[in-house]
Amino acid sequence: ISLKPGAETLGITLADVSRQLRQAYYGEEVQRLPRDGEDVRVMVRLPEAARENLDSLGSLRVRTVDGREIPVTEVANFTFAPGINRIQRRDRTRSVAVYAEVKGEGGRGEIMEDMEANFWPNFQKRFPDVTRGEAGGF
Known part of the structure; x- marks a missing residue:
């Protein structure tokens, strides 16, 4: 992921884009509920079908510092390369x-x-x- 020129003028950093993409794909813990003596984490993330399809990446929106949501493709470029897919x-x-x-x-x-x-x-x-x-x- 790299930022396009002008992204920072909108108040968007590479860390912001990375964090918001991680939240969309991995999820963000929004609550913990007690259940059978253990805490159950409640996560909010994209539906599984969207997480399995890279085409959905281009339709994601990121939030600017003033609260507006804009398409991630307006502020970031994506380069795909082979890598390790599991640890x-x-x-x-x-x-x-x-x-x-x-x-x-x-x-x-x-x-x-x-x-x-x-x-x-x-x-x-x-x-x-x-x-x-x-x-x-x-």
Whole structure:
């Protein structure tokens, strides 16, 4: 998501757009009700059919600082790219599996040596809490 020129003159920030989209898709807790000794959260969000269809994104409206509602497409651009669609965990730690197929010249060993020398040092500087493991060689 990026803001279009002029969005900030309406008092809309990227954080505002992000928050309002999150509320629409994930929901906003509006109340907690006691039930059988536990609190039940009451959430307000888009209907499931609208949340499953990205076409509904363009029809959403965002609220300006003066209370007006305008189409989100007037103030924001959307770029879609592949990404992780769910969080996987292994031993209660987030994990991501990355797969690759070796094609052309160079074998697995040569590629792994190159990654060890040229990729991992910079990656670990940027993300020091990330650990890695390797498997494969099929």
